[in-house]
Amino acid sequence: MWFQVNRNKFSVTLDLAEEKDREILRDLVGISDVLLENSRGGVMSKLGCRYEDLVKLRNDLIMVSMPAFGATGPYASFAGYGATIESVGGIQNLTGYHAGGKPHRVREMDVTSGVMGACAVMTGLMHRNRTGEGQYIDVSQLEAVTHGTIGEHLLAHAMHGNMNDPLGNRHRRFAPQGCYRCREEDNWLTLSIRSEEEWHSLCRVLGHPEWAADPRFSCNDARRRNHDEIDRLIEAWTIGRPHRDAFLTLQAAGIPAGAVLSVSEVGDDPHLAARGYFLNAEDGTEKRFMGMPFRFSRDPGRVRWRGPDLGRHNRLVVCDLLGRPPEDIPPVTETDIGTAFDPE
């Protein structure tokens, strides 16, 4: 997991409680475009590493802070995980098997926040590119995930005061939509019908073209009223098939459908394979890596090396990049390093 999330990064160990290591950080800032951090409010200040301090070292510095709740406000110093933010942000209310049921978490708040941080970095770089001016950017993870997932729900609430109750696997407007059991254990198929044309195609695939004209099902409103019945009819078909077969059969008929793939099935997916999505690392790491979420016609993106061992690049950065003597290389020893799992 470390190998994937931290691919292509350099690893340097610095104990920022030590002045000598803070000096190394300051040297690094002096030759860098962007400083990225996600400590709770107040931490960088205690380390003498606020934007106001660091911009003296490099006047076009872009500093991006990503604290859970933002750099200002009554919650600025609060700790926050995905679970914290998903609940305080109200996001968790929206996912559940039915209205009033237990709220469920979704996948994945941390990634939405992280990508919003990337948005901030690139926006800052665009401005600096044109004007030479850096700046401080405050990315509240709470605001990032709210803006990036439920802006429309909050607007609906502002307008109407409604709460957007969870609907399980159904669509707010169209019917049928759902998740249907397939032949194998814990194998499921999703599909969604948004038009009469898609409904007619589905009826043909299910072997009952006459359902297209059946008054129980002949328009969206009727299908909404009889959704339970339609779900039974669909599941009578899916239950006899493997989920991927059902998915491919329905898609061949122009119906939006998708097997619920497990994470290992994603790794074996033929479309992703045909796209060359999974990549080999150029450092010879044996296992494949997940690829890039987008690709450029000029350069598709590479995995140069897997996520590095702790402090692997201490010498490279401190001596080769910063020109400091070998004595300045921070040591990396097992006893010095605690882990986040330690009770104190």
Added chain:
Amino acid sequence: MDETMKTALGHLRIIDLTHYMAGPYCAKLMAGFGAEVIKIERPGTGDGLRGLGPFYRDKADGEHSIPFLWLNTGKKSVTLNLKSERGIAIFKELIREADVVLENFAPRVMPSLGVGYDVIRDVNPRIVMTSISNFGQSGPYRDYKTEEIVTYALSGQMSLTGDPDRPPLASGPALCQYSAGQHAYVATLMALFQRSGTGDGQQVDVSILECALESVEMAVTNSIHLGKTARRAKHVIAPWDLYPCSDGYAAVISGPFRHWSKGAEIFQEPKLLDPKFRHVIDRITHRDEVEALILPWLRTQTKEAVFLAGQEHRLGFGFLADFEKVRKLPQHQRRGFFVAMEHPAVGTHDYCGAPFKMHQTPWQNARAPLLGEHNREVYGDGLGFSPAEMDTLGRKGVI
């Protein structure tokens, strides 16, 4: 849009062909940071999202769609019929002076209209063309149709959402659409950044599915590297869930672990401080016991009191806020996260404002456009069409 404010992207012109959600969220981000976003919509109906609700006061007339109003802030709207020859010619004129073309049609569409990337590059080699599609511009699923639940299912995310003994569960928010929009924004800026060195644009291929995979990156990697297949399950660590309080749910989150021993005192349950629960591994092993021990005190407290008590003890507690609470959250209020915006069709309401706060080039708030609201400005002032010419084009269904 306040023209005098310094913006990060104010030097950019975006020709925006996107519709529905993923593309429009990318374009919304560009507009908010100052780019001029010219949204091209079909004459008559416009972006299909205008016809999808929920609608303000249930009025389904194209100017009351709540998701449209949210996703299209800050943009200009022109109507243009891309299925007409004259419409394509006008499109080519528009891109001559543009920096970016954004589109999220099915991959066959732009080439079939005669404006694939090769044609666009001939008209203006500096254009960055960002093409967002369900499965990318290639591959066996390339022409497949989706709905949000279908993408969420194919990405592996849905297999991890819901209860272990119940069906997989779709996400309430349209996560895959928004994630693709965010990624397309990052990618477009990266291509523009590269252009500033080389002078040339390029095409960017954004697959909504491949963006969605980022949200299961760790689980997919654990499967490939370690042969483990994660499935729907409670969070491994305890406590790390919503638990009932006197007036709702608190998120009792027992991290950072180094603060748990002290923090556990708030539950007024001496058994919780037993050394057998001290290490997180122990709390995983004895999960049911730990969860039972925290419940009695929680039942005597409001969820917000629990949230604040946990945070005072340096633990990442939360509480399940309903939207009424969210809009009044002191943190959002103090930071001015919500902004009031007026719109001619629906009046003034609070919208979420900035996705993040840039200190030199702040986010700009401006409402969504009416259909074709900027035809006169873009075609008249911009391309020099006379009012008579524009009337003719309108009657012919070109604009």
